[in-house]
Amino acid sequence: MSNPSSISNSVIRIAGNSQDGIQSVGTMLARMAGRIDMDVMTYMTIPSTISGGPSIFQVHMGTATVLTPGDLADVLVAFYQHSYENHIESLRDGGVLIYDDTHVDPDLDALRQRRITPVAVPMTALTVETVGGTGTQKGKNIFLLGLLTRVYRLDYDKVAALVKEQFRGKDESVVRNNLLALEAGYAYQIGDVGSFFTFDIKPESGETNVTMTGNQALAYGAIAGGIRFGAGYPITPWTEVMEILRRELPRYGGTFIQTEDELAAIAAAIGGAYGGTPSLTGSSGPGISLKTEALGFAVMSELPLVIIDVQRGGPSTGLPTNVEQSDLSIALNGSHGDAPRVVLAAANVEDCFYIMIEAAQIARRFSVPVIVLSDQALATRLEAFPYPNLDSLVEEPSLNLATRESHKPYPLDAPTHHAPPGTKVVDGRYPTITGLEHDEYGNPSGSAQMHTRMTHRRSDKLRRLAAELPPPEVYGAKDARTLLVGWGSTCGVIRSVVDQSITSGEPLAALHLRNLNPLPPSLAEIFAKYDNVLVVELNEGGVNGCGQLGRLLRAETCQPQIRGITKSDGGSFRVSEVLERVRGILESTRRPATL
Amino acid sequence: METDTLTIEPAEPMTRDDLKADRPTWCPGCGDFSVLAMYQKFLVDRQYPQEKIATLSGIGCSSRFPYFINTHSVHFIHGRIIPFATALSLTRPELFPFVIIGDGDAFSIGGNHLTHAARKNVNLNVIILNNQVYGLTKKQTSPTSPLGFRSKTDPWGSRMTPVNPARQIIGAGATFFARASAANPKHLIQMYERMSAHEGFSVLEVLSECVQFFKGSFDGASSGKGGDFVEIGPDHDVTDEGAAFALAEKPFPGVFGVFHEVRRTTLNEMEQENIRAVAPAELQRPTVDKLKDSFNRLT
Numbered sequence A: 001m002s003n004p005s006s007i008s009n010s011v012i013r014i015a016g017n018s019q020d021g022i023q024s025v026g027t028m029l030a031r032m033a034g035r036i037d038m039d040v041m042t043y044m045t046i047p048s049t050i051s052g053g054p055s056i057f058q059v060h061m062g063t064a065t066v067l068t069p070g071d072l073a074d075v076l077v078a079f080y081q082h083s084y085e086n087h088i089e090s091l092r093d094g095g096v097l098i099y100d101d102t103h104v105d106p107d108l109d110a111l112r113q114r115r116i117t118p119v120a121v122p123m124t125a126l127t128v129e130t131v132g133g134t135g136t137q138k139g140k141n142i143f144l145l146g147l148l149t150r151v152y153r154l155d156y157d158k159v160a161a162l163v164k165e166q167f168r169g170k171d172e173s174v175v176r177n178n179l180l181a182l183e184a185g186y187a188y189q190i191g192d193v194g195s196f197f198t199f200d201i202k203p204e205s206g207e208t209n210v211t212m213t214g215n216q217a218l219a220y221g222a223i224a225g226g227i228r229f230g231a232g233y234p235i236t237p238w239t240e241v242m243e244i245l246r247r248e249l250p251r252y253g254g255t256f257i258q259t260e261d262e263l264a265a266i267a268a269a270i271g272g273a274y275g276g277t278p279s280l281t282g283s284s285g286p287g288i289s290l291k292t293e294a295l296g297f298a299v300m301s302e303l304p305l306v307i308i309d310v311q312r313g314g315p316s317t318g319l320p321t322n323v324e325q326s327d328l329s330i331a332l333n334g335s336h337g338d339a340p341r342v343v344l345a346a347a348n349v350e351d352c353f354y355i356m357i358e359a360a361q362i363a364r365r366f367s368v369p370v371i372v373l374s375d376q377a378l379a380t381r382l383e384a385f386p387y388p389n390l391d392s393l394v395e396e397p398s399l400n401l402a403t404r405e406s407h408k409p410y411p412l413d414a415p416t417h418h419a420p421p422g423t424k425v426v427d428g429r430y431p432t433i434t435g436l437e438h439d440e441y442g443n444p445s446g447s448a449q450m451h452t453r454m455t456h457r458r459s460d461k462l463r464r465l466a467a468e469l470p471p472p473e474v475y476g477a478k479d480a481r482t483l484l485v486g487w488g489s490t491c492g493v494i495r496s497v498v499d500q501s502i503t504s505g506e507p508l509a510a511l512h513l514r515n516l517n518p519l520p521p522s523l524a525e526i527f528a529k530y531d532n533v534l535v536v537e538l539n540e541g542g543v544n545g546c547g548q549l550g551r552l553l554r555a556e557t558c559q560p561q562i563r564g565i566t567k568s569d570g571g572s573f574r575v576s577e578v579l580e581r582v583r584g585i586l587e588s589t590r591r592p593a594t595l
Numbered sequence B: 001m002e003t004d005t006l007t008i009e010p011a012e013p014m015t016r017d018d019l020k021a022d023r024p025t026w027c028p029g030c031g032d033f034s035v036l037a038m039y040q041k042f043l044v045d046r047q048y049p050q051e052k053i054a055t056l057s058g059i060g061c062s063s064r065f066p067y068f069i070n071t072h073s074v075h076f077i078h079g080r081i082i083p084f085a086t087a088l089s090l091t092r093p094e095l096f097p098f099v100i101i102g103d104g105d106a107f108s109i110g111g112n113h114l115t116h117a118a119r120k121n122v123n124l125n126v127i128i129l130n131n132q133v134y135g136l137t138k139k140q141t142s143p144t145s146p147l148g149f150r151s152k153t154d155p156w157g158s159r160m161t162p163v164n165p166a167r168q169i170i171g172a173g174a175t176f177f178a179r180a181s182a183a184n185p186k187h188l189i190q191m192y193e194r195m196s197a198h199e200g201f202s203v204l205e206v207l208s209e210c211v212q213f214f215k216g217s218f219d220g221a222s223s224g225k226g227g228d229f230v231e232i233g234p235d236h237d238v239t240d241e242g243a244a245f246a247l248a249e250k251p252f253p254g255v256f257g258v259f260h261e262v263r264r265t266t267l268n269e270m271e272q273e274n275i276r277a278v279a280p281a282e283l284q285r286p287t288v289d290k291l292k293d294s295f296n297r298l299t
């Protein structure tokens, strides 16, 4: 182990069972990082059974930019033998293994060969000793938090304050016991390891951070964007968004209802929008499939609507608790007929917040459904990000029922501005909102000319929105010959790959897409400058090796140098994995030249 | 949220002409004409502000209503208008929404929504125009088609037990159920009145003959056609669910009138309760301040 006097980043992987409170200790660590102005990103696995089971929580924190939850851990904490066995490969050579020696019997020779420093800590025993015999397992996680506070030389008082907040409202003895456990962990003699990790001191920016998950950010973003009605049906990993909105919206005079099924959820959201209330629904893959017929109605009737899709592995029931970016196709095309809708994808947790405000605005301005794509990794990941400037962001919704002299819901020469029910129309001609092809008043029309003009009118929204979008920024080396393209939660990964490539002699550049329908302008021109355009995404490469976005970009830009880097193993991309795949592709494309 | 910016001037009373829109395209003699005419008469009698009436339909012959009535109207997709209307009822309580659908929307493709809206007691009026056949698609078996009904999908006669609307809807927990017939407009309008006076989920089943594909289906309930229109007597206790089920078991064409009416907390009241539980001062605070409270807890 090199003993750096100071480090900028560190990755901690805590492996145990979900009942051990791994998630709460990881969350407190992440929140602590946010409070001391560090970057932080977490990653967790959810046990596949309700009753719990093996689970991990990984925290990547640091004073330098943190773009991913981290590939390999610097510190692995193993509660059980299975935790040790399953995760020792995720610890980097030269790392630190902290293990509960009541349960774990590590192979010390193997560790020595990999220059791993083992630290045996009788965590269970010491916690029992400190807290008392009854709460055997409980408090072990807080003991660990104390230990990590010592290892990383974090501010003990700040950590203690977090623990107190965590147990706020609980019995006083609970708070006392946990503080005792924290103290015991902090006091434990860890030897040399105590000098391994000292974070660089970053000058205090004075900025406050908030630390939350992607699902929380989506829900609060919806409220900030003025959404006041929603409807949904429980499905992993979307459920948490609806739970938050159900609880929070009444405080804002709004309502979120749990409906009998997914079909009812989108129908209700459309009904809310028809009434003039900014509305949303959401789901994960299977539910999104069910919603697509009604989505077409929202397109046809030109009602503003926000639809969240927190993607998981598919098709069908698929992998409910794993990540995949395989709903892009349904988001872009799901529903029969020509049904243009806007599709946005959040880049990270912070973006989950901002993208919802944007989605609500676009829906309202263009009277169009907007699909926001998130995914399982973002849903459960904690990130710290700068406290948003809420004063300038928040939309206070208002219902405009001003009397109109006359009203055409679908004027051929102007955008739709619906008159919600309750609006008096002086000329006495009230609008019909319909899924049938219609004329300007909403009366059914089967005329070829009308269908042509109305179809064009609906897709024109995408053209108008596209015209507003700035060309996307390219990140990385100016002289790069290879461009990585990503969307959604691969944003941090492709940037990290670019950062790492700078020292590797093969400089790379990256372009991240947030607007997927319409796409931003100038993509073909940008791509044309590169020998290789590699589209990195978590879905199946299919016949030609390009994933769902790769195929779209090939079709849209006609650039033959577009290739795919895809995978469907239920996990996020690791930086090293992408680098390796990039190198592989570059080598194979170079080979003919060297023959 | 700002709710109402209506100009307050003494309005002319609404007339049936005000409510007329496109000429109905139903087949001549279709029962739906009478249901529409009585709907217009009922709205004029009630003098609801025209701009606050919402006529909401699914898909089918009867669901063409929105084009034939001049109110704010919605012609939604097949089966889903009840959750759509639920949202409108919850978010815009000052409106007068009427759901008008056929037996396919109500009992087949949208059956799940009907039973759940009944259970939740959404404050909503649902008028089901039951013609016991799929008319718009030209004679297929509907969930209310009687045993033996010969349709294009059951050329040998339907063998499936039809839905009993009264039993199903009352069983699902609807707090109001009544039955009427397009052939008896005077009675029909009384039922509109009773339905609209009820607070909670109100269903009115109206037998409305499809002259094109199931002619004579309801002759048995028409005194002019040799049948008998039997009204529920004054001694029926509408709060007695058992008595309502007994009426529902009467053989075709059954009885007409209010089967069941009880008062139970509505979904609207429950949801309002959630908002009322928030202190009034808290409700008045700007969104940005409340969001800051939440964010401050996440620092």
Ligand code: SF4
Residues within 6 Å of the ligand: B025, B026, B027, B029, B030, B031, B032, B061, B062, B131, B135, B136, B209, B210, B211, B212, B213
């Ligand atoms: S097909 Fe039947 S229900 Fe439809 S309009 Fe004609 S008569 Fe009426």
